[in-house]
Amino acid sequence: MRATCFAKVVRSTLAFPLLMAPMLMGSAAMAAGTDGLALPEGFSATVVQEGQGAGRHLAVAANGDIYLASRDGLVAMRDKDGDGKADETTKFGDVQGTEVRLFKNWLYVSDNVGVYRYELKKGELAPTSAKQVVVDGFPMERQHADKTFALDTEGNVYVNVGAPSNSCQQKDRQEGSLGQNPCPILEKYGGVWVFPANKLNQKAADGRRFATGMRNAVAIEWNGPQNALFAVIHGRDSIDSLFPKLYNAEDNATRQAEEFHQITDGGDYGWPYTFFDTKLGHRVVAPEYGGDGKKTPDAGKYPDPLVAFPAHWAPNDLLFYAGKNFPAKYQGGAFIAFHGSWNRAPEPQAGYKVVFQPMKDGKPSGPYEVFADGFAGEMADNNPRNARYRPVGLAVGPDGSLYVSDSQKGRVWRIRYGAK
């Protein structure tokens, strides 16, 4: 297995702010063993596998077997000697999508139109059982179609149904077009729908809408100790080109937060009527709905985010750490994989990193920290296509290692703390 360590320090001139670079330079463990990633002192990274398709989410079983959802299909990997590198790799099934989760002896997966499961029998790496349909019939869309989901401890599956829209304009992404009010897209999209995970052959319409006003919550996760659902939501694009009298390119690149919320039953998180403005530090009415750049919605109508992450970073996975390998400060905290921006152009792209958000009792307990960076590399021409890697998925192994997947080359890393 090739495990390149890039000699050059991972200071990506375009992929993250200059002011962050000195901090990274000081704390990054750049010795052999990080695969060119910038990690906090004491952590190392091993390349598990690469090239099995554009990586999306991944899951690790209690026996250490790794399951990756990729654009080319499902991949199972086994490390037989514990060195972190996959010794056996096999593709299986016929599902090409984003999500993969383990629940008891079942492997739950999804594509753009449904959620499915395979029974995992003891000892087998790739499931030999037939695919079962848990729920299908979600409308086929091109935008925000990935049906990521979370499973609670009682056997319910919470499906993110992203809105195929930027801001529910009467004419999508057209300059000056006002918003539809009420937004009809919210009837079937832009929220989370819940289904019993053990019931087969359900249809999308059988689900119960659990929460709404979420443009696209790719990063969705059940927090077991808190017994609650959380998500980091992709915010809207293009405030400058759609409403140039109110916003300029720098505003568009920076102001619409990627919002981290606890998702409650019946909750409404404000899309498309509002967004959380990181410059003003409060929620504002979207320009399509009468916003003037600073007008606030009715007090208390929509919750503030737990954390307002920078615009366009593209949160694509969320994980609450409960493993035994990482130091105590990581316990109960959240890791978030940011796939990285495209809509910040012409401003420098940003994101392309894994962030750690300290949490206590389900609430943020301090500012977030960059945990893993250097994925994007120099990223020529400020274009995401030239990123070396883009982190997408997160999972924890039985020993507490953190696994990270990439969509550019299908690379998967195992990140551990300590000498071994």
Add this chain to the structure above:
Amino acid sequence: MAILSGALALAGGVAFGQSPAADAPPGQKLYARHCLSCHQADGYGVPNMQPAIKGGTWVKGDAKALALFVLTGGFDSAGRKEGASHNVMPPFRQLSDDDLAGILSYIREKFGEGSPAVTPAVVAEARATLPPE
């Protein structure tokens, strides 16, 4: 509720970018305002999201057809083939003939291997074929 935006939320204020210089041609400035965030400064688009225009048949082909395409926007998503980009280009009918000619001339020169400029008259000719709004 206090919002933690964190000490590291320094995404704004970076001193460099790809905004055109003050003396850049009007077509380049208009491209930056209306087109760049999707198709990017290098014209390669964003994989899976928006297609590349650099070197493509549209920018190198018939000027009137290109003008018509940008005036009417991308294809309806339901009719598109598997594997196409996620986002659909909106129509740019609100732009004047002069402005659209400037953008199209810029992308033909820069991304279309020096294909000839597009005149406002050609844009007007394409616009005349559109049904009323």
